[in-house]
Amino acid sequence: MALTKSSVIEVLKGVIYFAKGxxxxxxxxxxxxxxxxxTIKFRLVFPKLGxxxxxxxxxSATKALREAFGETVKIEITPIAEKEKGRGPLAGxxxxxxxxxxxxxxxxxxxxxxxxxxxxxxxxKVGLVDADIYGPSVPIMFGTEKEQPxxxxxxxxxxxxxxxxxxxxxxxxxxxxxxxxPLIWRGPMxxxxxxQLLSDADWGVLDFLVIxxxxxxxxxxxxxxxxxxVNGAIIVTTPQKVAFADVIxxxxxxxxxxxxxPLLGLIENMAYFTPSDMPEKKxxxxxxxxxxxxxxxxxxxxxGQIPIDEKIASSGDSxxxxxxxxxxxxxQAFDKVAAALKAKFN
Ligand SMILES: Nc1ncnc2c1ncn2[C@@H]1O[C@H](COP(=O)(O)OP(=O)(O)OP(=O)(O)O)[C@@H](O)[C@H]1O
Ligand SMILES: [Mg+2]
Numbered sequence: 334m335a336l337t338k339s340s341v342i343e344v345l346k347g348v349i350y351f352a353k354g355x356x357x358x359x360x361x362x363x364x365x366x367x368x369x370x371x372t373i374k375f376r377l378v379f380p381k382l383g384x385x386x387x388x389x390x391x392x393s394a395t396k397a398l399r400e401a402f403g404e405t406v407k408i409e410i411t412p413i414a415e416k417e418k419g420r421g422p423l424a425g426x427x428x429x430x431x432x433x434x435x436x437x438x439x440x441x442x443x444x445x446x447x448x449x450x451x452x453x454x455x456x457x458k459v460g461l462v463d464a465d466i467y468g469p470s471v472p473i474m475f476g477t478e479k480e481q482p483x484x485x486x487x488x489x490x491x492x493x494x495x496x497x498x499x500x501x502x503x504x505x506x507x508x509x510x511x512x513x514x515p516l517i518w519r520g521p522m523x524x525x526x527x528x529q530l531l532s533d534a535d536w537g538v539l540d541f542l543v544i545x546x547x548x549x550x551x552x553x554x555x556x557x558x559x560x561x562x563v564n565g566a567i568i569v570t571t572p573q574k575v576a577f578a579d580v581i582x583x584x585x586x587x588x589x590x591x592x593x594x595p596l597l598g599l600i601e602n603m604a605y606f607t608p609s610d611m612p613e614k615k616x617x618x619x620x621x622x623x624x625x626x627x628x629x630x631x632x633x634x635x636x637g638q639i640p641i642d643e644k645i646a647s648s649g650d651s652x653x654x655x656x657x658x659x660x661x662x663x664x665q666a667f668d669k670v671a672a673a674l675k676a677k678f679n
Pocket of ligand 1: 434437438443470546547641
């Protein structure tokens with residue numbers, strides 16, 4: 334059997350927790366499952382530890398996985414008690430959403446920042462992680478370049494305190510990595526920096542943690558997909574066909590069976606142009622209907638179409654993302670995306 338998240342779940346459905354009379358998957362005991370090339374790792378949540386059933390269930394899960402995937406696969410199962418479940422750094426985070434695209438400059442960071450603001454306006458608790466090692470943008474977009482996240486020590490380990498702005502918790506690789514350093518030096522640091530931003534930070538309780546990814550399908554995307562339970566990815570594109578070729582590549586990466594991050598939908602950025610003195614006009618500069626066509630080809634919903642607006646660029650530079658102005662057309666476009674996203678998780 335091919336080693337994928339879904340095949341692991343299928344196998345674990347055959348493992349029964351007799352104390353409750355059902356299988357461990359349907360009982361919701363499976364937690365933080367990650368599957369990589371040669372390792373299956375997850376936690377099993379029990380009402381309490383120290384009972385014989387903990388070993389029995391853990392051993393039968395190991396045995397079932399060995400039978401299905403062979404003797405060489407590494408299996409790391411950590412039994413935990415229900416009350417410990419809430420202790421992991423991301424345990425309070427309900428949904429992790431990645432904003433991705435195969436192509437640079439299509440507006441991932443703009444979408445991630447403004448979506449975070451729209452979600453927050455709708456009443457959700459929101460965090461935003463800027464995982465773009467090659468060009469961090471959150472500090473500039475939120476006007477927090479001069480701030481440094483606090484660090485405190487907990488049980489002998491440093492814990493990072495996200496910066497808060499407009500009610501959103503923020504962390505960026507840009508706060509930790511010297512972006513004047515050459516790329517070749519920054520690359521290897523990228524994944525460990527991402528792990529720090531996610532695992533060593535005090536995110537507290539959040540409804541959504543939005544992750545602004547760098548362009549492409551590199552190490553950062555892989556680490557995220559393999560080591561964290563990402564609830565879904567939003568793909569950003571512009572209407573041009575050349576952009577779409579890269580979008581397909583990125584979408585396929587998330588769709589790969591091994592990674593299985595659900596694709597939540599497509600956002601067509603720079604979909605049309607509306608002059609500010611003629612708000613009823615829509616100029617389809619790059620042609621009409623490409624967003625719909627692309628979404629259909631990927632077989633995912635079109636979550637939103639964001640117009641071109643010169644205020645987006647200036648607001649991004651000024652540290653006040655445009656969605657803060659709730660009457661703007663752009664804010665309304667992002668409010669719709671936020672509502673569509675929330676509907677998926679309710
Ligand atoms: N709808 C829009 N209207 C006008 N300008 C936009 C729009 N979306 C993005 N921009 C501008 O385009 C530039 C690139 O956007 P952004 O940084 O969000 O893209 P990105 O995909 O994150 O890029 P990178 O691949 O470098 O991370 C920015 O200057 C941004 O202000
Ligand atoms: Mg970006």
